[in-house]
Amino acid sequence: MAENTAPPAELPERTKEISAEDGEKGPSKSALKKAAKDKEKAEKAAKRQAAEDAQKQASEANDISKEAYGDLPMLGSQPYLPPKEKVPRVRLDEIAEEYKDTSSMTEKGGPEIVFRGVVENARAQGAKLTFITFRQDADTIQAVVAESETLSRQMVKFAGKIPNESVVLVHALVKKPLEPVKSTTVQHLELHVKKLFVVAKADQQLPMQVADAERPIPGEGEEEKPTEEEGGRPIVTLNTRLNNRVIDLRGKHNHAIFTIKDGVINLFQEFLRARGFIGVNSPCLLGAPSEGGASVFEVKYFNTKAFLAQSPQLYKQMLIAARFEKVMEVGPIFRSENSNTARHLTEFTGLDMEMAFEEDYHEVVSLLEELILSICEGLRTRYKKETDLVRSIYHVEEFKLPEAGKVPRLPFSEGIAMLREDGVEIGDFDDLSTPDEKRLGALVLKKYGTDFYVLDQYPLNIRPFYTMPSAETQAKYDPNNPNAGLSNSYDFFMRGQEIMSGAQRIHDATFLEKRMKECVTPVDPQSDGLRDYVNAFRYGCPPHAGGGIGLERIVMLWLGLPNVRLASLFPRDPGRLVP
């Protein structure tokens, strides 16, 4: 039936037509009654529509601002504004800096700026005034949309209804506020809006607020609870935040975290490139598990299987054998460990390096010490703003760093002795537990005045098969106890937490095969995943050593984050593969 779809004005004719089409049989009484009712309804609707149209027309006719606000079309292939109005967009941080001195600003004047920003929130104050807080990156600024001779009440109303988080294009005058604005990052300026266009409208209801993202998550073991200062706002758990990571990431401190994360990569590459390292990309897809099969992910690979690399270790070494003297790699690392802790991810970013040395693997240890100091120094100077921002939420003490060349390099045995002296019961060749490591960190800080130190010459039995036994251990070799003694391996610690692990590797194929068979968890040198690796050392390979850093862990530690997931854009753990 056409009743409800025909436009109201044409309804009478249309009703007639239907009757005619129905042919000989006349309309029933009830049909006639219905038609009359419909007619009445339609007439009412038409009146209502006409009234609305008239009001709108009148409103538009007397809307002096009608060209100055509204929703922009979505297209991106033609200018939003007439070409003559195409003006460069500014950055709020630059404006804040440029107009640091507001003494010369008059009540009336002020430069006009155009920028794209986000509505953090819009508050209508009656019909004549709307306040908006605009955000652009980490900067927020207060703006007023006030009715005036040149700005209509309709525009004020429009401004007050823009949903939070919408992207807008703003033309505004820069003014000195009557008194400094307390709620924004730019406090010495405010904006008087002249034009206001919505580029991309956000939904009215978002699954969480950006402000929620900017509150700290509790530390491990602590309970999640609304803080007093926040006025008891409901808790948004880490899980909810990660489920809505796109909104969560909008938090200012999150931008700072990932700027710093990129900064660590940048500093790592810069330091090593300046020393002749080249960046390499080793494969993630392997034909067989290479470093013990327990924590490796299996991939369907056409008609066979592949495995995801648990580290670029074997490939870094093969590249040394291929005469690349100094290699570094930034790439994903995959660990199929079913650990649901604040410190484990199944996918993270590895910063790896490996280099040939001349006489002594301590040449490499020295370079790595310099590298870590250089990264910290770079973070401290180039990423101070971001570091301070994050540390304003997650409070952490500044690292106490030694001078270059003065990093304490303690033999493992000395670490054990210090712990024993402090009352810890531990054997000469036992691995350190996490609490032991933290305790030793505190002891080292007390004795040497630094949060950063190196523990050298770990017991052979707790290191991987490719680790070079120390000279003394090789000289005292006992076939009945082949894993006794120490190795040329080291861990780097920051405030009692391991940040890097490394070693001299075995560069002789025959000796490597022997160690593979004799080590605590023997592996088969002739297995598919290891054959090519072992063979690489039959072709003449120089002595070499290296190390690997877990990027997310460094970021977490630098910023005092309570959970490593906060240092991953889209974290992956045994229970999370989305978003």
Added chain:
Amino acid sequence: MAENTAPPAELPERTKEISAEDGEKGPSKSALKKAAKDKEKAEKAAKRQAAEDAQKQASEANDISKEAYGDLPMLGSQPYLPPKEKVPRVRLDEIAEEYKDTSSMTEKGGPEIVFRGVVENARAQGAKLTFITFRQDADTIQAVVAESETLSRQMVKFAGKIPNESVVLVHALVKKPLEPVKSTTVQHLELHVKKLFVVAKADQQLPMQVADAERPIPGEGEEEKPTEEEGGRPIVTLNTRLNNRVIDLRGKHNHAIFTIKDGVINLFQEFLRARGFIGVNSPCLLGAPSEGGASVFEVKYFNTKAFLAQSPQLYKQMLIAARFEKVMEVGPIFRSENSNTARHLTEFTGLDMEMAFEEDYHEVVSLLEELILSICEGLRTRYKKETDLVRSIYHVEEFKLPEAGKVPRLPFSEGIAMLREDGVEIGDFDDLSTPDEKRLGALVLKKYGTDFYVLDQYPLNIRPFYTMPSAETQAKYDPNNPNAGLSNSYDFFMRGQEIMSGAQRIHDATFLEKRMKECVTPVDPQSDGLRDYVNAFRYGCPPHAGGGIGLERIVMLWLGLPNVRLASLFPRDPGRLVP
């Protein structure tokens, strides 16, 4: 039985002991006979050993060079040489530069240098002279080990027997050769060896020679055959080379290829960082396939499945929605395509970027044009030596590049028109075949004088669902033909080969859902792999565009390599997962 393991000198006593242990029963006749024979054998062996020892002792006694050569111990935790001899190692390229002018060198004099290098080959010329070619990175130099008052014949013999590819530590005098050495890269100098230690000995027989790696592989379709100039040396196929990639990579041009590859990454990051981009790491492990399920690898993920990312596309865009205005990523890309061609890999490196723009996606196209020109310029200036080296093997013309700001940006329709004019039959909305692309590249070169150009506004029906239809296409939208018209997308071409693909993306959730359902291969906006992605655009996302470069393809094209596998350290294809 202990017969064969007891040391010869103790055998008689030991035999007695065994008899005693055997108890009452005396030895049998055959046992007695065997014991006598064994005794005789042992006595002979002892004599032989004594004679050898005596000869060795005598030889060592009158070996004036015995401290100056030999195999070094494998240990890396103590100096090879007494501390007083610990001298800095030099680099051959620096030495070649430092002693460019040999006019002041006398017959006798010459500075002494110490370096670690590789024996490319050692040739004994009688008993008194051995020639060795040493290699260090891309540099080779000739050296002589000659018997003299201070250098023993034993040392000359030792030098002549060092297997090729062994790593050595050399002390030598730098001399001016009688005439320039033709077979080495350093031609104006030669070395007179004073000390020679083997750091790591290579096997006598290697599965292939480094020299084999330095010959070109044939182009696609060409046959692999021994070249005349090479004296008909047997072919080493690409497959053999890749099976022995560690030796293959030792080829000088391979070091150059991977230095250039790292250079492209460096130039890409440098350009974008200077323009405010930050590097990001998007996940490789996804909860569901996101861009069509055909070419995605499946991973066993604890009790469920994961999938390897086919590109960071959706994550780059979600980061734009998360208010990261400009992001870049260098990371692995996985494609489960069963394509065994010279241009396909199952794992390669993607250089990706995405950015918000103000009014028109051509803002992004312009930046990408600059980026490509900047990378080419950087390769041309900073990596000239490496480029020339590779191009001496794989001959390719220099690219003809336009000036900045003058990159031809042709509408797709103009490309079609040019092809038609040249006799190609092709529809307005057909995709270009690879031969069409090459032909168009030639036509553009002829008309515009450049190898580099951009094809803009591709038909909507041949681009992915997230591509923004052009303004005109949106205005003319026909629900009966929703994929008609053009899109705000572009490909970049170098010499008729696509090097980058990109587009403006849809930033409105409602419109995106519509396109997902209407596009040529519809996808479900509410599926597990796409739900979070679509939702990201409900929260207010600015217009944005971006692009992606296949790193190996750029390197291949820049250097004229006939196979993309040559641009991957350890290439992965449907049939190769090792080494």
